[in-house]
Amino acid sequence: MDQIQKVEQEILELRQKLREKEDELYALKLNYHSSQSAQAHNGDESQITEETTIKQWTLPKWAIERYSRQILLREIGVAGQARICAAKVLIVGAGGLGCPAAMYLAGAGVGEIGIVDYDTVEISNIHRQLLHREIDTDVNKAESAARAIRSINSHIKVTPYKVQLDSTNAIQIASKYDVVLDCTDNAPTRYLLSDLCVLAKLPLISGSALKLEGQLTVYCYRADLHSVDKSSTYRGPCYRCVFSVPPSPDALGSCSQHGVAPPVPGVIGTLQATEALKFIIGHPSRNLLVERMLIMDVDDMSCKVVQLRPRNPMCAICSDTPTITQLIDYEVFCKTQAKEKELDLKILPPMNRITAVELQTLLLSKSTLLLDVRSAAEFDMCNIDGADNWPIDYVDRRLEELLKKTEENDGAVVFICRRGNDSQIAAKMLLDKLPEAHRHKVKDMEGGLHAWAKYVDKDFPVY
Ligand SMILES: [Zn+2]
Known part of the structure; x- marks a missing residue:
């Protein structure tokens, strides 16, 4: 491993030097080409010109x-x-x-x-x-x-x-x-x-x-x-x-x-x-x-x-x-x-939001339901152990089922997605229809799987 890192570092340094040399070469060539054009302009006719009256084009x-x-x-x-x-x-x-x-x-x-x-x-x-x-x-x-x-x-x-x-x-x-x-x-x-x-x-x-x-x-x-x-x-x-x-x-x-x-x-x-x-x-x-x-x-x-x-x-x-x-x-x-990257929705009250570390603790309880609202293709790419895949368009169509599931569940119902935006939308759909007594159970994980990869599981893929 040390040997791999050493060679990677050497390659990085060589590439940096290569970039500097490429920049130097580009500047020299550009300078040379423009001086050639200037000479052509003063002397022979090898530059690219358009005579507006007779439309006579020439190329060097x-x-x-x-x-x-x-x-x-x-x-x-x-x-x-x-x-x-x-x-x-x-x-x-x-x-x-x-x-x-x-x-x-x-x-x-x-x-x-x-x-x-x-x-x-x-x-x-x-x-x-x-x-x-x-x-x-x-x-x-x-x-x-x-x-x-x-x-x-x-x-x-x-x-x-x-x-x-x-x-x-x-x-x-x-x-x-x-x-x-x-x-x-x-x-x-x-x-x-x-x-x-x-x-x-x-x-x-x-x-x-x-x-x-x-x-x-x-x-x-x-x-x-x-x-x-x-x-x-x-x-x-x-x-x-x-x-x-x-x-x-x-x-x-x-x-x-x-x-x-x-x-x-x-x-x-x-x-x-x-x-x-x-x-x-x-x-x-x-x-x-x-x-x-x-x-x-x-x-x-x-x-x-x-x-x-x-x-x-x-x-x-x-x-x-x-x-x-x-x-x-x-x-x-x-x-x-x-700028898509800066999209940071805040549509839920603080009581319905948890951090990645808090989710890690909640997952120790068997009664926690973790619902991943990404598409099936994304879920197949990577997911947290124990999560159920409920793509966001299914949440809307199967809301009655989800309401029943939430009311019957003793623990938290946590929504998660890639960056923490769609999961809030899904949680809000549920909260809007859920009786007051059960609303405290619904949680959204702030920052989504990106936050999970950053604060809990460094080996989780970020895409
Ligand atoms: Zn127009």
Whole structure:
């Protein structure tokens, strides 16, 4: 064991040195490439330029060699590649969607890529967020992703933003870019990005992936800002045109709650990069997923494109007479938090809550009933000895049975879940119907299994 720890420590130190050297090399290369471009600008004509009057594009030798396989495409050509090299794309979220999107945009040579993410890499992310490595655990995701894509292409500029995008910083960050990719997974950020793109006049390429399903569409398209459709006044819908009212917080799902098959965000993120590249090289709106949504289900490999509503002439933000003219507080608007990790419900009185250590003591009594309200799949992954699995949707359907069980039980009836939120909801459903005399028996374990792993059983898996 000592020998294993010693070698692991040596590897950590070597990797840290490797990172420092990679950063040094990236800075040197970036410096070298920009000095080459400056020389080209002053002397020969090998830099990437667009003569606005005669539309004569040129590419330097390195770019022709590097991007030749895509330049060969009639749809890209030299002009398209020059546009890609001059483009600036902002990726919001360096997770399952953001990782593949960033990889392909970097590979294709997008000149500047910004990556926004406040979160840090966890071991449970790596099965689908393939820019991050085990060694990046606890490192900020924007930083980890930026480092990885710099190693794919040192000719591009990559800027990590280690912040939570919100109403105070979004316009300042996004205004430096030409296209925004929504690679997030929560309603407040979806509305924020859509409103931001309406106000900043940027197209928004929106992806989502959950369980076995993926979706992709383009919001906030404006023909007047697009190189091909410029003469038209056509504008595609924004997110609010399609979803004017936020979904109820209960209807929202996340990958950490419901799970996701790793290739689904891989495919959708890759297609987000494809739509971004198509926009950049000048594909017209009819060829982009504007007013249309691609829906993919890998369960039976079905894939369809459905028509979305057109722009709503009465939309609160993108109509000609908007009622919203600046960014608002989207967590208040959606009645949910943008940071899932900080969700900490407090809906039960103190008498109905116990700590992990108190539960450990209660479990010494045979009359304690422990009800785990997670899904069956989660329960099968790991559970506390003696717990019964009562998935939260069963609690609602079998409430009568549970009321009887509680009234007949002499000891405590303790609810538990992963983080201590669903267990409170389940306990409250029971408490609302339970006669006063039995209410003291109902307990919720604060902090859920995460707290159990922290304070009682260090070997219990945390996911
Ligand atoms: Zn709208």
